[in-house]
Amino acid sequence: MTEHLLEVANLSVGYSGQVGAPAVEDFNLCLDRRVRLGLVGESGSGKSSIIKSILGLIRPPHTVNAKRIYLDGVGDLATMTPAQMRAVRARDIGYIGQNPFGALHPVVSVARQFEGFLSDHGSWKGRNSLSEVGTLLSNLGIGDPTRVLGAHAGELSGGMAQRVAIALASLLSPSLLIADEPTTALDVTVQRQVLDLIAQPRKVSEQALLLVTHDLSVVAQYCDEVVVLQLGQVVERGPVASVFTEPQHPYTKKLLSSVPGAAPVLEAGADQGGGVAARSVRFRRERILASDAPASSTTPVMVIEHVDKTFRRAGTSVAAVCDVSLSIGRGETVALVGESGSGKSTLGRIATMLERPDAGRVALEGRDIHNLSSRNLRGLRPKMQIVFQEPYQSLNPQLKARNAVSEPLGNLRPKLSKTDIDDRVRDAFVMAGLNPDKGTRYPHQLSGGEQQRVGIARAVVTRPSFVVLDEPTSSLDLTVRAAIVDQLQKLQEELGMSYLFISHDLATAQQIADRIVVMYKGSIVESGPAWKVLTEPLHPYTQTLSEACLDPDPRVAPRPRQQPVLVGDLVPGACPYLQRCLRSSDQCKSAPKLADPVEHRRVACFHPLDATSVSAAPPQALPSLDELLVTQDPTV
């Protein structure tokens, strides 16, 4: 029995008050030392329940039943008291959660938290321990450990806070590290840095990793074994290489085909039919090849010219959008990509006039709308619609789905007859891929995907010519995401709408868009055909974004990652990317203008990359946690 590090036998988890099947049923797992195991599943698959029961965090009235949860060198966790489990959680199992700020105390400094943690477990040796913690933090890629140790959680960025949480979890060299969606709450550009820290192959230490994620690309690139869960049951398990190349269970196949893949793999797999994602990519590619140029020959549906927007609150001002110009042709999809705070959502709200620009021009179908009064604007609203990121919050909890969808029709003048409204609502439901019978449900009685379909039906019921899609899929499960993206594309073909698709993720953007526009700190840094922008980025920031896209094929090695550069303060007048850029020169102290070095492509950079330099960049990475654990043990 001792050859496995962790052995879970016949684990079942039930929540009190829950109707139907238990959250987890008869789950078995064997995890060996050095192995990195990915636990994959959509929401409700029970993956969090499993790790919570291993950690002993599920308490009555909820029930955990297991024949054994055996951790080698410790014993059967299933029979331990809460007090014993507390010691186990500190010493033997390290836990990294999704929200790093949840792991850090908001009003106690980072240094004090390390002190408290170590003294609770009898390992605090005063100043010595603190300097060892500092070394660990700097090895985790924190440039200024003294500042971070003196800081409070609220003063840290998400990536920094997650690094501190990783340091806390690995301080006592646990033999098992459990990471629950460690990168989901972080910006894409930081995701890989964090994964490189915790999930590199184990060469030196014997630590095993249990990585819970919904992202198959992460598993493909960072795990040795995988367990696929559906509705509390294991549907498939095995080595990553074989499960990903020859999935046996239909659910695994469906999951794999839903991944918004990086280009080269789908190209290879396209002949076999592929999934939804592959199909749409092929459809896009054909269209782009057929038209060659972006659809700019006809009058653009949406024109944004030199738009500025600054938010002022309590004395400080934030330039959310500065001097952005963009035009979207009829039937075209433009994706707006950037990390949080890049101003992409603000631009989407300006395009639908939910936010008025401080300066610049916004025109819908050739007609200026930025200077219209609210009353005149109301008449034009049916022509431009928006679908929000949060499907539940965007629906009034007191309104049935049918009434939510019919609302825009009620604002049309001249008034429609009741039968007309009913017919068109019905059509909209069908167009959004929703059974019209669901119209009598309230939002909380619908699943996340169905809620978003109601949002889509509401947006298309007036047959708009322009729709802003503000991360419409990012809060949805993987398979649902693919279906929604597919539905949106079908709708576009049927109704000839133009989309502004806002996303933080280049892979998804590339899947749906004709053109990609990359924003950074309120400015456009690059734009071009979707295809080219992802595979041959010109701007160093786009390159960082494309490196963040992991390949869902374990056989394809991840694109080499540049050494991360830490973010400093914005220098007025300089290139906004200066603080993070590896290629900067003195020239970059003035802001670059958008230029077109290649046909159909624009980039705001004095030192744009060319296609060859991307692959030529040498891989540089920080030491992984695995190596750190051996050289760095503050308890010794």
Next chain:
Amino acid sequence: MAIAAEPTIIRPVGAQTTGTREWTKSVGLIAGLVVLGGLLLMGWFLPLRYGPNALGTGKVLQGPSAQHWFGTNQVGQDVFARTIRAASTDLPLALEGTALATIVGVVGGLAVSTRSRASEWVMRGLDAFQALPLLIVTIALVVISNNSLTMVAIAISLVSGPFYIRLVRSQALALRESRFVEASRAAGTGSFRLMIRHMIPNLRALIFTQTANTAAVALLVVAALSFLGVGTVPPTASWGSMIKDGSEQLVTGQWWDAAFPGIALFLCIFSFNLVADGLRARLARSRALEPE
């Protein structure tokens, strides 16, 4: 077009759970309504052996007996008759004041539910208004109006209105910035329809609960005013003035004259609070603004 087969998850919320549990949740609400309704109906319709203002029905200051259940007061009036009859003056007066306060609170709260400069000024004005010693102001108003009962109702809305406005405004501000109101604006809905369709239904739970809370305060204001000799004044039976008169006999041991109207007042305020809590529990499931 294919209809995507996605599993519908019906989350266990109150609306779906029925049966005994639902009943036990509402016990307080029902009990409160029964007590209040019973007192009000008795005040209006209960045939009384003695008139509430009849003098010399027996001897003065007699303890509770089979003849005078709650005893008699210092002028020989039947305390039971007066306590019951007072319900028919005090309760409707408190409810009128509550209705007025609710109108002021909801209309006012919605009107200032913007972040505009004007509504900020209105809110600062309310701050200043609430800094006034409101009970003294209301006493002055009622006295000047020659004990007009309408002025008592207005006084109640002055005491409870500002807080009500603040409460409605804070939730309305959050609602205005919610995604579904934004989605509705994007659909071209005008501000009036927005109010009727999206704001008020999501404020319903708050309004019901706060109205019941206000009623409790209103009854206290009515009693306090009449205790101080304004508003409903003798010979009209009123709990406040009865407690005032009875309190003079307490030192000499004749407790009943003050105790029974006191108990009635306590029962009513407690019932209003039960109703408020019951409504809160029942309407919580309307899930206004509840995050996923």
